[in-house]
Amino acid sequence: MVMEKELRLMKGNEAVAEAAIRAGVDGYFGYPITPQTEIIEYLMEANPSKTTGMVVLQAESEIAAINMVYGGAACGKKVMTSSSSPGISLKQEGITYIAGAELPCLIVNVVRGGPGLGTIQPAQSDYFQATKGGGHGDYHLIVLAPASVQEMADFVDLSFELAFKYRNPVMMLSDGAIGQMMEKVYLSPQKERSKIVPDWATTGKPATRERNIITSLDLDPDRQEMFNRKLVAKYNEIREKEVRFEEFQCEDAEYLLVAYGTSARVCQKSVQIAREQGIKVGLLRPITLFPFPTKRISNLAAKVKGMLSVEMSAGQMVEDVLLSVNGKVPVYHFGRMGGIVTTPEEVVESLKSKLIGG
Amino acid sequence: MAKIRGSIVVNIEKCKGCEVCMVTCPTGTIAMAKEVNGKGYNYAFPANPDLCIGCANCAMVCPDGVITVYKTKI
Amino acid sequence: MVEFSGIKEIIKPENLVYKKTNIMTENTLSYCPGCGHGTAHRIIAEIIGEEGLQSEAIGVSPVGCSVFMYNYIDIDWQEAAHGRAPAVATAIKRLLPGKFVFTYQGDGDLAAIGTAETIHACNRGENILIIFINNGIYGMTGGQMAPTTLPGMKSSTSPYGRDVKTMGFPLKITDIVATLPGSYYVTRQSVHTAANVKKTKKAIRKAVQYQKLNKGTCLVEIVSNCPSGWKMTPVQSNKWMEENMFPYYPLGDLKTPEELPTK
Numbered sequence: 001m002v003m004e005k006e007l008r009l010m011k012g013n014e015a016v017a018e019a020a021i022r023a024g025v026d027g028y029f030g031y032p033i034t035p036q037t038e039i040i041e042y043l044m045e046a047n048p049s050k051t052t053g054m055v056v057l058q059a060e061s062e063i064a065a066i067n068m069v070y071g072g073a074a075c076g077k078k079v080m081t082s083s084s085s086p087g088i089s090l091k092q093e094g095i096t097y098i099a100g101a102e103l104p105c106l107i108v109n110v111v112r113g114g115p116g117l118g119t120i121q122p123a124q125s126d127y128f129q130a131t132k133g134g135g136h137g138d139y140h141l142i143v144l145a146p147a148s149v150q151e152m153a154d155f156v157d158l159s160f161e162l163a164f165k166y167r168n169p170v171m172m173l174s175d176g177a178i179g180q181m182m183e184k185v186y187l188s189p190q191k192e193r194s195k196i197v198p199d200w201a202t203t204g205k206p207a208t209r210e211r212n213i214i215t216s217l218d219l220d221p222d223r224q225e226m227f228n229r230k231l232v233a234k235y236n237e238i239r240e241k242e243v244r245f246e247e248f249q250c251e252d253a254e255y256l257l258v259a260y261g262t263s264a265r266v267c268q269k270s271v272q273i274a275r276e277q278g279i280k281v282g283l284l285r286p287i288t289l290f291p292f293p294t295k296r297i298s299n300l301a302a303k304v305k306g307m308l309s310v311e312m313s314a315g316q317m318v319e320d321v322l323l324s325v326n327g328k329v330p331v332y333h334f335g336r337m338g339g340i341v342t343t344p345e346e347v348v349e350s351l352k353s354k355l356i357g358g
Numbered sequence: 359m360a361k362i363r364g365s366i367v368v369n370i371e372k373c374k375g376c377e378v379c380m381v382t383c384p385t386g387t388i389a390m391a392k393e394v395n396g397k398g399y400n401y402a403f404p405a406n407p408d409l410c411i412g413c414a415n416c417a418m419v420c421p422d423g424v425i426t427v428y429k430t431k432i
Numbered sequence: 433m434v435e436f437s438g439i440k441e442i443i444k445p446e447n448l449v450y451k452k453t454n455i456m457t458e459n460t461l462s463y464c465p466g467c468g469h470g471t472a473h474r475i476i477a478e479i480i481g482e483e484g485l486q487s488e489a490i491g492v493s494p495v496g497c498s499v500f501m502y503n504y505i506d507i508d509w510q511e512a513a514h515g516r517a518p519a520v521a522t523a524i525k526r527l528l529p530g531k532f533v534f535t536y537q538g539d540g541d542l543a544a545i546g547t548a549e550t551i552h553a554c555n556r557g558e559n560i561l562i563i564f565i566n567n568g569i570y571g572m573t574g575g576q577m578a579p580t581t582l583p584g585m586k587s588s589t590s591p592y593g594r595d596v597k598t599m600g601f602p603l604k605i606t607d608i609v610a611t612l613p614g615s616y617y618v619t620r621q622s623v624h625t626a627a628n629v630k631k632t633k634k635a636i637r638k639a640v641q642y643q644k645l646n647k648g649t650c651l652v653e654i655v656s657n658c659p660s661g662w663k664m665t666p667v668q669s670n671k672w673m674e675e676n677m678f679p680y681y682p683l684g685d686l687k688t689p690e691e692l693p694t695k
Binding site: 363364365366367368369370371372374375376377378381382387391395399401403404407408410412413414415417418419420421422423424425426427428429430 | 433434435436437438439440442443444447448449450451452456460461463464465466467468469470471474623624625626629630659665666667670
Binding site for chain 3: 029060063064065068069074079094097204206211212215217
């Protein structure tokens, strides 16, 4: 029997929360921060402890919340947290421990402008932090970038699927615009919470197995390097198998826009406007920011005259575009900052002035 | 009258020679060896085994759990 | 195993009165000679064995000398980031409410960097047991001043003695925890003599039983020594602890529940 999906009008933040309940998430641990507070508010209101048994806890800090995620994930449970940029910075210590202990979990970042306390308006200035580590040590998160309320809902399930498949933390890198905007969303039917206990989980040692130890510590340099190599191999496998992206009018494109999340929505309109002016523009929207669609962009570099990376930042993803293109064609960055969402016209103007000339 | 007699076994390779057992022993059974173990510690040993009453105080304060205690009535 | 035995005739299985519990692994403890950590570990392991909790127990080890505690007690373990053990334990217990969840933390971990996690876990009344080893110094990093370092006490970062005017006062965090409605049983003990070991074991056993009642957080502080950090022999350090630490951190119960556990 195929269960019907339920149609609702929701904010992105609410969609994440509702999707988490429906995905059978075991625990959410969070701390309020704008513009993502609706996630914990929605969960508290929905009170899933009475229905699915999901634990929802408001921690004393983002630091405590991410360490609760560590504790829950190490029990083999599906656990998550959410925050926005300054709060995600606080979580970095916990995130690197989670990556080092190879634990699955979901971290939602509804990005706002920075640095520092910055602004509460949307931005995409946490790209480096999300994709290049963020905390100390050699590690990567799997990073998913939703561009709609629907994807904020859908990526909850996908995140846990990837997190458990690779025993790796997953970050959903959204932004204040998608978190706050209301759209229609089709919600999946309620899933039961998983009863599967992974063999590495700390659930109390029965006589039938050795004790399980969840740690990120090894003082022996040879063993630690071996572990580092194991992580590298895992990240390479993820690079090989899990790249996700979407193309929009790239078939005959002479110029390529590369944009994710809110900027990708803006750029769809920019493609239309440019084409009305006779400029053949396409859009590549990375859905996974780690792994980055390097190969596809490299292939497209052989076909187009130039690329423009459009981000609400000072230029972060553009570095990955540059690496992918490897000098084959010119690559520029355009983006607004400070919580300002780029307009489609600005993108076209930037494309013309930087790449086409005039 | 029955007399209580005890005996201890020291895992001398794991002893770190901290002397806490020696100080705790109420009968003076334990002393520190002049020789050292593989780790270079002067290990504890029952120098006066006849004095042991098997009270297990030494084992209770031993941080490294190297002492096993036996007791019987004679 | 190289052994040195007393009177051989007495060494028979039926005469055995004390043997290291098999809940302790055979790994050699990484602690300095005479350090109280080993004794505290053994007491916890004995209680886990005696109460039949090996399959129920999930321990959370700290950052500090006892970071490798998971190598010594044969149960499931999680190693937490510095100071975060109570937050980690909170989630374990919330998600696995039938399990026995405890943290083991030193003074730097619990009373400096982890103050917020400690206070808030206790204030929420998380049904976990916190074992707090207070030796007034950072042992692992080589003897720096801790939040619990006594006034005037020398350490590598208070080489002229702790000056309370510039370095603050020793934090009696256990006293603070005892005032919180969420804490259920709070006590301060030591493990430097056989009598104190017995008392501490009794206290931890009580705490373990109380935890099953789900009435709030139990915290057992163990005032302990750090011979290396204090630059004393183990025997001297225990004497110094009695004379200097105990007056500031008096032993005994700070909060006892009225309702006793029914076994």
